[in-house]
Amino acid sequence: MTKNQIIEQVAKETGMTKKSVAEVLDAASKAVDSALVAGESVQIAGFGIFSVKQKDAYTGRNPKTGEPVEIAASRRVTFSASKTLKDKLN
Secondary structure, eight states, X not given: OOHHHHHHHHHHXXXXXXXXXXXXXXXXXXXXXXXXXXXXXXXXXXXXXXXXXXXXXXXXXXXXXXXXXXXXXXXXXXXXXXXXXXXXXX
């Protein structure tokens, strides 16, 4: 599902204009982004938790040549689905 499809569906269900829904969705996305950049987790009840995990540096291998390659440390976003969402899927 694309962002535009989400906007259309929410607009239908709420009676809001697509422009208003797009503004709300953009603001919510920015709020989630800001929290994650600050290292905070974001919990949405009934949906799940977005959190940031630290990935340490490690030595990988180039699959083509077999040469060792240093992979830098990085932060990654992870998502854990809530029990409610898992139950809906199964």
